[in-house]
Amino acid sequence: MKDTLYIFDIDGTLTDSVPMYLISVTKAMQALGIVDIDTDYNNYKHHTDSYALRYNYERNFNKSVPKDLLDKFEDNLISAMNDFDPVKEISGAKELIDRFRGDNIPFCFATGALPKPALQKLNQCDIWCDERLLATSKTHESREGFVKDAIERAKSFYDKTDFVNIVSLGDGLWDLKTAQNLSLDFVGIGDKNKRKLIDNGATQCYPNLVEFIKELF
Structure with missing residues (x-):
């Protein structure tokens, strides 16, 4: 891994x-x-x-x-x-990021949000994030743009020229389409869009990250 x-x-x-x-x-x-x-x-x-x-x-x-x-x-x-209660994690999110960090498994973040809101949501869930691994729509309007930015950020952070495999995890059809457009593997998270994801070619879908952890480790 x-x-x-x-x-x-x-x-x-x-x-x-x-x-x-x-x-x-x-x-x-x-x-x-x-x-x-x-x-x-x-x-x-x-x-x-x-x-x-x-x-x-x-x-x-x-x-x-x-x-x-x-x-x-x-x-x-x-x-x-700030008018809302702090957000909660998707089950298993903090555990998964902590395990990746502990096992030196490379990961990064790619979000359509802007940096400050993205970091606030992660902080509210106590999910670790280094801003050097965070790619957002602040610099790229398209999802393909900031996903490619995330990959380049990860190469720099982990001092790698390339990765053997790249897996994108997302909950939306747009996440799947972006992965397909960039020839990345894809893992769907959540049940809300599961049917749409499968109908459009997703082969791995999990209700939450707890179940993904069980499969991965």
């Missing part, structure tokens, strides 16, 4: 945070004066914070997003999240 890199999505894969976070995204945009918001987030071209902001800003104001607005949006997200 030490020659395999595991890439973790965060929302819905490591943290039980999807409903809260979607509400926070909407509130964070409203705080910027964006009133006409398309909340059908599942049907977005990119399931990322940076795309959500650009798409809704442009459709409201018919102009490009100011350069500093993404930072303001990120801070607004933190404020909106």
Whole structure:
């Protein structure tokens, strides 16, 4: 396993945070004066914070997003999240990350969220994260973009030129499609989208990370 890199999505894969976070995204945009918001987030071209902001800003104001607005949006997200109770982990998430660290198994994080909200969710669940292993939509609007960024970050962090195998873990159809587009192995987590994942080619799906730990170790 030490020659395999595991890439973790965060929302819905490591943290039980999807409903809260979607509400926070909407509130964070409203705080910027964006009133006409398309909340059908599942049907977005990119399931990322940076795309959500650009798409809704442009459709409201018919102009490009100011350069500093993404930072303001990120801070607004933190404020909106603080109105909710701390999120809880997906069962087994902390244990799995701790075991990977203890066994020197390479892993990294790739999330459509922005860095501050991503770190807050992980911290609330006491899940270890080094920011050098965290790739987000702050720099890449597309999921393929920040997953590739995560791989490069892992190569640098673990001082490797390449990995024999790369496994992406996620809960959404977009996670699966990204893995397929990049020719990565995929493991589905959670039951909510299990049927969709299997129908679209996923061969490994687990209800939570406890069951994945049993299979892996």
